[in-house]
Amino acid sequence: MVSTQDRELVCFRDIRPAAPHHYLVVPVEHIVNCSSLHKGHIRLVEKMAEMGRAALRDQGFANMEDIRMGFHHPAYTSEDHLHLHVLAPVSMIKEVLKFKFRPGSLAFIEEKTLRKHLKNVSSPS
Known part of the structure; x- marks a missing residue:
């Protein structure tokens, strides 16, 4: 069983895995969802992705070209706490x-797309 944590994640x-490797990376700090993020969170999202890739490597998955990492948009979220889905291999995501x-x-925004988007989202005043 994979379980890793640091001070932030x-x-x-x-x-309910959708692929042979399906992990969630969750910040310790409560953040409701990806719509709650702004440019000040870009590094957090990067760290979440880094931890997801590390979990895959720790489980012996090496093909980082065959992974998908992303977030569900509100209305498609199952929990009111930000979490990154890390799925691999993409070719084996369950059809349904x-x-x-x-x-x-x-429903879904990839991690790299979200980081690009956040560059234009100002911090709340």
């Missing part, structure tokens, strides 16, 4: 769940 296996993790959909 926790990583563990999803209880592919729609939930499709990049560019209304």
